[in-house]
Amino acid sequence: MSTVTLNIDDRKVTIPAGTTVLEACRMNNIPIPTLCHDPELTNSGSCRLCVVEVEGMRSLSPSCVTVATQGMQVKTNTRRVKEARKTVLELLVANHPLDCMTCQKMGDCSLAQYAYEYGVKDDVYPGERRNVCLDDSNPFIVRDSNKCILCGKCVRVCEEVQGRSVLDFYQRGFESLVGPAFGSDLSQSDCVLCGSCVSVCPVGALTEKQMIGKGRPWEIKKVQTTCPFCGTGCSFDLNVKAGEVIGVTSNPEAPVNGRALCVKGRFGTDFIHSPNRLTAPLVKKDGEFVEVEWDEALDLVASKLRAIKSEYGADSIAALSSAHCTNEENYLMQKFMRAVIGTNNIDHCART
Amino acid sequence: MKSLLDACCERCTHTPEKPCQDYLFCRTEGPICHDDSSCQEKRKQFIEQKRAKTSGSKRILICAGTGCASLGAVSIVQALSDELEKHGLTDRVEVVPTGCHGFCEQGPTFIIEPEGTLYVKVSLEDIPEIINEEILNGKRIERLLTVNSTTLQTTTQFNTNSFFEKQERVVLKNCGFIDPKSIEDYIINDGYKGFVKAVQNLSSDEVIEEVKKSGLRGRGGAGFSTGLKWSFCRQAPGDKKYIICNADEGDPGAFMDRGVLEGDPHSVIEGMLIGAYAIGADEGYVYCRAEYPLAIQHLEVAIAQAEKIGLLGDNILNTGFNFRLEIRQGAGAFVCGEETALMASIEGKRGMPRVRPPFPAQSGLWGKPTNINNVETWSNLPHILRNGADWYGSFGTEKSKGTKIFALTGQVNNTGLVEVPMGTTLREIIFDIGGGIINNRKFKAVQIGGPSGGCLPEELLDLQVDYETLTKAGAMVGSGGLVIMDESTCMVDIARFFLNFSQSESCGKCTPCREGNKRMWEILDRIVKGQGEMEDLERLESLAMVVKDTSLCGLGQNSPNPILSSLKYFRGEFEAHIKDKKCPAHVCTALLTYFIEVDKCKKCGLCAKNCPVNCISGDKNNPYVIDSSKCINCGTCQDKCKFGAVIKQ
Amino acid sequence: MTNSINEIPNAQVMFVIGSNPTEAHPVIGAKMKQALAKGAKLIVVDPRRIELADKADVWMRIRPGTDVALINGIMNIILENGWEDKEFIAERTEQFEQFKEALKKYQPEVVSKITGVPLEQMLEAAKLYANAEKSQIFYTLGITEHTSGTDNVMSLANLAMLTGNLGKESSGVNPLRGQNNVQGACDMGALPNVYPGYQSVTNPDVRAKFEKVWGVELNPNQGFMIPDMFEAAHKKSLRAMYIVGEDPVLTDADANHVRKGLEELDFLVVQDIFMSETAKLADVVLPGASFAEKTGTFTNTERRVQMVRQAIKPIGNAKADSEIICEISKRLGVELNFNNTADIMDEVASLTPQYTGISHERLGIKGLQWPVPNQEHPGTKFLHEGKFTRGKGLFTVIDYQLPDELPDEEYPFLLSTGRKLSHYNIMTRNSAGLDSYSPEELAEMNPIDAKKLGIEDGEKVRVASRRGELETKVRVTDKVLPGMLFMTLHYKESPANVLTNAAYDRVSKTYEYKVCGVRVDRI
Known part of the structure; x- marks a missing residue:
């Protein structure tokens, strides 16, 4: 080279x-x-x-x-370079709300970071500030155009990575905005809510609705993991605060997907804390499920399996393993059926 | 043979499908493929008639460009034709609605050939007289003639009029003198001969060499060497190349491209044919703003005519060279005059500039090598090829060759289009050709180069107009708009005007242009409202420098020029607004006070009657007085006062 | 997948059949669109006007279930025009002549009649696919969920071999696997005929290897596949089932039959994170942990083994599935001695040739694509470079056969099932966000049919097959052809699988989810 x-x-x-x-x-x-x-x-x-x-x-x-x-x-x-950069930042700050204290992006905002580094003050250019409506029309993405610095990354990621071109610039000059065609809301557009735009937004113009108020960057632990939905194998960071998964953010190192995700991977993991989760073993007594201690449930399972095996043979027992479970669990499951129960009656929805 | 374009006899075999290489010369000097004096005679007669050279015949060239059309030229053409018909004169008098004569201030204008009589400000009522006196009796109509501003003599012929006398019309040679909707007229006036010379006698490289040698530089503003630009595109690898004509003329006060397109559309097509041949392009676009309907119409007609006789299409004049031309209409965004934004717009995208490199010569329209020149540049080419680079180089200065068209507007007597050799001084253009300032008021400044240009003061009137000199002075040739301002113009207000234009036409892509122009405008707005502070000037200047230094495209890089040049030459005026809270030109409403001079007041009460806020009091016995605490400075009282008693300060 | 997901943006020609990637595999769909933006050509075979159909250079709107005929027809065209890769065929395949002979009866005119695809489209597709330097086939369940599923897949393999589109970048035959770890579950031997690594249970050498490591004697007979299990339950030869993380009552074809089978069992234990429809039938329900609550690995469709990392503790009293299995095993007298899941992966690596070089430690952020034959191996981007697993590629003669159940007078609509963007199978219904975004089934029906039946967009109808019936709302759209109905499998309120046909492919025993006859009635 x-x-x-x-x-x-x-x-x-x-x-x-x-x-x-x-x-x-x-x-x-x-x-x-x-x-x-x-x-x-x-x-x-x-x-x-x-x-x-x-x-x-x-x-x-x-x-x-x-x-x-x-x-x-x-x-x-040089002085000339630093002055130019500072001026550019002053201009951006002059047209940006200064509600950083309550902004979801606080602590993770590139504009705030640079403004701080370059010693930008907020009163250099008193004058008009953009004042347009919030787009809060869908369950996942909040679009606050007043915070938009028109860097256009969302426009490009939507076109170049997702191939959708839902977002673009509209209007001119100081009135310029980014949004779906005709200035409509995301929910009225062809947007499929993949959230790639959110993942590249350097400021608080595009944020994850589900994470608002849930945690600040310094409180959040990010755990890289693999998506539990389709077979693409996207990876992302689970954002954890105080033992609770509060949402998902892209991990640029993700080998398959980079920062791209779909609506499910990015916004669908709230099932983890669904109130419908099973949290205790259940045993059916008189046709009704009753919560029991683990030992009782496990003993019952073991004794039933032992009895059926001894009466009807190992091949009278079958197991379905799961394409949702890990490799280790699937391995263990087939080993259990083969080495402990003594049958090859194990399958899973291998073809769906 | 009904038209010059027709075959003289059945021996002619030319069709666009099976073109004859000698077609063009055959039509004006032919026939070429056979020797037949009767065929030759037919062509000769035709041409002479068109040139009004047969005895007794006349051609009345009526400017029907956008300017004169708005003054009623279209109905005049109709009325004149009707009148001629009534008198049975249609055989020997031809009425030709032409493109712009350039003398817009005096429109509608007539030039009557063969004498070249120039009549100005012609109205419908003048028509019978023109027929009776001029046509039937050969007498001039004194009141429709003009006066040479130098000699103060009445001039009969257009070329002795001071407006035309000092011009050097190369690009505008045909404008106003041929029928723009007639390809015959163009061909009779040596049209397409430059192209034929290029495509039949020269290699592509030789054409480029010729253009380089001519010294022609882009007339769109930046002044880059046209030949060099072409060579980049020619050398760029690619099986498909495009050329584009930038006809998105958007500077306030610029209308030279419109003039050329309306008056001589074939010259643009010919220029593009030459360029396409030199570069190796087979497709071209003319990107014209939709606000120029007449230009588009004339160009459409011209393209159809050229296609019909095989000057556009495949295997042009049997040379194997193919070229197709299409028009694309812009929707009114100023920034689409920037070449990358223009290409995006042609592609159907939002007209937004992109960073260069890659330059269009490498990756332009649809990613293919593309060459863009503006209307005026393209229409220089036929002349260069026809007459040679040396001839062309004889006009202009050492580094800026040829002529340049300027659009003179503002407080000048002769607004209009003028073409002068590069290097002519501003004084010559404004005073000799332009006839000086209206009502003999005092010249204050000339804004040159539109919103990207600058304001130059009286001291610089003797500057020679060329690319380097103007840029050095803080202005630019730009597309060639010259807005003349007199002492009644406030320079702060003018700077604010241009900034307002730039900030609202910014595409919004890059930060400095989108946000910076707005803030500069806001500062100027504060100053004209009397809310400015001295620190504002410092901030304005430093912000202007950053916007200039960091903007993505020419719009932002040049939008601070009106401010910077005004600050340089008219700083005192800014300071007066800030320190004294006064507008020396009495323009800025917020800084004015109106009062009534007691001596002059005739106590008629008109001022008080018309005051929208009832702040004028007085009666028959007491002179009228303005209560300045209530006055909104609207100026109505001054307009209404018949005695000049209302004064503003 | 023979090839990798990140080869897609560099594809030249993509042949997408029975797959709706922009909805079912959105990130892969996006990469296909990136390829299109770079000038790739796209061939789509689908009866539905999916998003990619509108972007395709050729969209063949095939009659459902006629894929084999179409592919044979395309191959016939390729051979007629001499577009096959003669060198590849000669060097890397066998039984070509026989195969070529058999293809002769698939004359394009005949195929066009069977499939409903116009001749010109087949010709254009053949030309594009065969003449590019590299062409890439993608398929999903539109190919496999047929009684002819295996045939469909083999036909695609024939097509790729015929044109030499295997063993190089941006080529190959690429199934987009459905669920997150369906590849891994197969790799791990959660199948009745093979141990981990697709090693046959009937092979004595293999069995001996596993017996040695596991320290027990192993059953030499193949076990039941899913459809067999429910049959056996009906016949009482199966008495107990242990179901982990699956909901066959909702996801298996002919749900009523499945439900009855499960009800016949003496004992049913279900381990899941939600009270599934299947769990409701269980004697014991054990609460498992979600992916966020445990550590392990998933293997994606491109064979990439990636880490799943524990982010939080199991919710409530739930336990990781591995822990539960070990506990049961212990109570049955066998201690499965693993300290953690990394240990399990080490045992997997020792027994599974494809996973030999894999350990949790090595996987890191980027994972590894199997085969990983040793600890230093960087993983395998695409398969079959230079050589196939079996040596030479075998051309197999495949004949076209009709789906098991086609519409008739009584059940005049052809029902096809699939997925939509906003949901994945059934789990996403438990995401409050996704469920509010897309809360109900909208069965797709062509406007012509809707008009005929007097059904308005959004109206609720009753859909019935020979096996069951349900109610659903209707979306009137020309995405589907007249005579066709499309439903998803996401909604238990409108459980499409009470309608589907449990006829299955003879080899894979995959149900024919994609074709059955139904009737639609206004309510």
Whole structure:
């Protein structure tokens, strides 16, 4: 693979040819703030936060779309660069609600993080702020366009990853918004509520409805696991607070799906805490189920199986294992039937 | 032979399906495939008649472009035709509704050939007189003639009129002088000969070399070398290439592209044919704003005509070269004049610019190499190919060759379209051609280059108009809009006007343009309302620099120019608004106070009667007085006062 | 899947048959759309106008149950035009000549009559599929849930071999497996004829291997497959059942027959996380743990073994299934000595050739795709590179046969069943969010039929088959052909399987969920 060597902040950096200046910086731990960049999506180069100074260029260059070339001289932290970034952030903050205290995204908001880093104040540009209605029309996703910074990542993920193109920009200038066609609500659009847009939103414009008020990032433990629904094998993070699963978030490392999920995987795991869960062993007595201790139930099962086996033989007993259970449980189940009961009468809905 | 395009006799075999390579020259100088003096005679006669060269015949060229049409030109054409018919003159007098003569201020305008008589501000009532005097008696009608502003002599011919005299009309050569709906007219005036020369005598590379040598630079604003741009697209790998004509002319006060499309649409088609041949494209689009219905109509007619005789389509003139051209209408977004947004719009997407690279030459329309030039650029090409790069290079300055069309508007006497060699000074354009400021008021500034350009003051009137000089001065050639302002214009208000345009036309994609233009507008708005502070100027300037430095496309990169140039040349006016809470030009409503000069007041009471907030009191015995605490500065009293007693300050 | 999910975005030609990925496997469906955006061609075979049908280059609206005829017809066209991969056939397959001869009777005109697919579409599909550098077949239950399910699958294998579309990236025959761990449950030998790793229970060498590790003598006879179990229960030769995490009363065909079979048992124990329809019939119900409450692995449709990690403690008094099984075993006198599920996986690895190199420790974040023959092996992205498991690929002559039950005068509608995006089988009904989003069955009916029967969109109707009846609301849509009715299996309030036919494929014993005759009446 051919490489190029360039100079970033007076440091010599060698990277594979074709790498962008942003990637080159990140490979070398040179921090560059970004809001619209996402490694899984095409670059729109629109937030203009990642600008750097490239020698010979008249204007500042957005590093996310500037390909590094041999001998390029790049400066990432000059006064001009820092001023530009700060101004961009000031402009975004000037048109963003400052209700961070009650915002679901608090602690995980890129805008807040950068605004803090760059020392942005909220009173630089007093003037109009966007004021449009909340889209709260479906059970899973809340869309607050007032918080939208128009980075367009949701637009791109919907088009490029999910192939749906439900979201796009509409209106112009300061009035610009992102949303479904004709400014309708998600519930009136072709949206299938996969939530990929939520997974890429850097601010609180798109949030998981079920998780609102349930926990702050620093209270949440994320446990990577595999989805229990279809055979695709998506993985994601269960968000756990105080022994309760409060929702699901994408894990970008997921080998099959990346951050993409479907409505079931992202929003359907609330069955875990369903009030309908079975929480104690039940034994049918006089046609009614009665809660019993584990020992009673297990003893009963064992004695019944033992009796039937001794009376009718091992092959009079059969088991159905489950395509929902783990490999280990299925292994154990067939071993139990074969080695303990003594029959090959084991099957599962292998074909559904 | 009813038309010049027809065969002279059955020996001619040309059809678009089986084209004859000599078709075009045959029509004007032919026949070529056989020697027959009678065939030749037929063609000659036809052409002479069209040029009004047969004795006694006349052609009345009536400007029917959008400007003159709005002044009644269409009904004048009809009335004149009727009148001629009544007098049995249709045989020897032809009425030709043309595109724009350029002299918009004086419209509707007539040019009568062969003499070249120029009549201005012609109305329906003048028609009988024109027939009786001009046509039947060969006498000029004095009151419809113009006066040369230098010599102060009445001029009869258009080319001795000061407006036309100092122009160098290359691109506009045909505009106003041919029937734009007639391909014959275009061909008689050497039309398509540049293309024929290119496709039959030159290789694609030679064409590009010729264009490079001519020094032609893009007339859309940025001024990039056209030949070089073409060569990038030609060299880009790809089996399919496109060319596009950018006719999305959106700058306030710019209408040169409209003028060319309305008046000489075939020149654009010919230019595109030359470009397509040079680049290796077989498909082209003209992206024209839907607000130009007449231009679109004329272009549609022209495309159909060119297709009909085989100048568009497959195997053009039996050269194996194919080219098809389609029109796409824009829906009124200014940003669609930006080339990547324009392409997105053609593709049916939201018109939003994207980052470059990749440049359209590598990956343009539908991902294919694409070359985009604007109307004026394309219509320069036929002339370059016809007359040669050296001829073209004889106009203009060292780095900016050729001529440029400007749209003169604002407080100038001769608003209209003017074409001058690059390097002409602003003073020459505004005062010599434009006839100076209306009512001899004092010149204050010229806004050049539209919302992307800047405001230049009187001190810079002797600047030579070319790409580098203007950019250095903080303005730009842009598409060529020149808005002339006099002392009654407030520069802060003008900056606010252009910012308002830019902020509402921003596509919303990149942060600095979407949010920054809005905030700059808000600051200016505060200043004109008298709420500005001195720190606002600093903030305005620094924000303008960041927006310029970080915006994604040309719209945002240039939208601060009106502010920055105004701050540079007219800073005092900003400060007056902020410090003194005064608008020196007496424009900004919030900063005005109206009062009534006692001496002049005739106590008629009209002011008080018309005041919408009843803040004027007085009677027959007592002079009228304005209560400034209630006054809303609407100016009605001033308008109503017949004695000039109401003064604003 | 022979190949991997992440090869899909680079596909050139996708042949999707009996599969509705944008609803049943949405992330895979999305990847197909990514391929389309990059210029891939798409062939869809489906009687329903599924989302992908509208995006397809060729959509063959096949008459349900005529897949074998169609595929044979397409192969006939490929051979007629010389589009087969001669080199691949010569080097890697056998019995081609015989197969070629047998295909001759599937003349496109004949096939067109059987399948209802126009000739031009078959020609275009054959051309696209056969002439691309690599083409990829995807199928799901629309292929397998037929009495001819095995034949359908074999036909697709023939098609892939004929064109050399096996053993390379973005090619292959790719079943999109239904449930999250159906692949793993099969791999683990939860099947009556094979031990883990598809090792036959009737093979004495294999049996000896397992007997040695497990320390007991093993039953040499194949056990019952699911349909056999309910038959045996009816006949009283089966007396007890232990059902873990399944709800056959709702999910197996001819539900009434299943229910009666279960009622015949002397003893039924059901282990589940919810009170399922089956659990209601049980003598003992044991509360299991959900996937969030235990550690283990799932194996997905592309053979990727991935970790399931415990996030919370089991709810209430519930226990992980593995713990329950061990407890029962202990009470039957056998201690299954495992400290944790990682230990279980180690034993799996020692006995299962495909899993040899797999351990919980190695799986990490990304998992591993089997076969993983040793501890260092990085896993296998696609199968059959250079060689098939059996050596040479065998062309099998497959003849077309009709579905078991077709509509007739009494039951004039053809009922087909499947899934929809917002639910997965029956478990998602317990998600309050999903259930509120999509709370009820909407049986799809063509507007022509609806008009004929005077049924409005959203109206409730009674649907009946020879086996049972139910009530459901109707969605009037041209997604289905006239004469067809489509229902999902998600709703116990409108349990489609009381209608379905329990006739099954002779090899896999999979029910014919996709075709049966029903009647629709207004209520």
